[in-house]
Amino acid sequence: MCKALNIKYVFWVLVIIMAIIGFDLNKISIERTGDVRGEIKINNNVSIKEIDKISVPIKREGQEGLRFGFEFTSDYEPKIGSALIKGNVIVVEDKKKAEDILKQWKKDKKAESDVMTAVLNTVLEKCNIEALILSREVNLPPSIPLPKVKPKKA
Known part of the structure; x- marks a missing residue:
């Protein structure tokens, strides 16, 4: 006896709406200004400072390149x-949407x-890792919480 197989084919149309194609840093600064004592609070913040159109070699017809200039800070309390x-994040976006983004910005x-x-x-993914490494170099507490082992209670 032969059973018929019911095979369904699903075709996906790949539409690239937005792609992050670049990330670069142009300023890195860290300093320790005091001794580490007591309870420390760390405030991490990221903000976009500018968005502008740039020419990118990796794009399809009907797409534009956008550069998002950012600033990431970690501030320790007490000071x-x-x-x-x-740095900058480079994005390729649909031309119309890119124009709308620039207009709104x-x-x-x-x-x-x-x-x-x-x-x-x-930005958070890349800069948190960089800040973590840098904080170690100047003997500041890690800028993000790290996992810790707790002893098992008997």
Whole structure:
């Protein structure tokens, strides 16, 4: 007896809406200004300082390159140190959407949440790691919480 196989083919259309194609740092600064004592609070912050159109060699027809200039800071309380990282995230976006992003940025210094979410998550991912390494070099507490082993209670 032969059974017929019911095979369904699913075709996916790949539409590249936005792609992060570059990340670079142009300023890294960290300093310890006091001794590490007591309870320390660390405030990490990231902000987009500028968005502008750039020419990128890696794009499809109908796409534009955008450069998101950012600033990442880690401030220690009490004032025992700080870190500053500046750089750029390069994004390829649909031409119309890129124009809308630029228009909105020039108008009120905001951009669409899906684009900003992707850009800010990229900045946080890369800069938190960099800040963690830098904080070790100047003997500051880690800028992000690290896992710790706790002894088992008997």
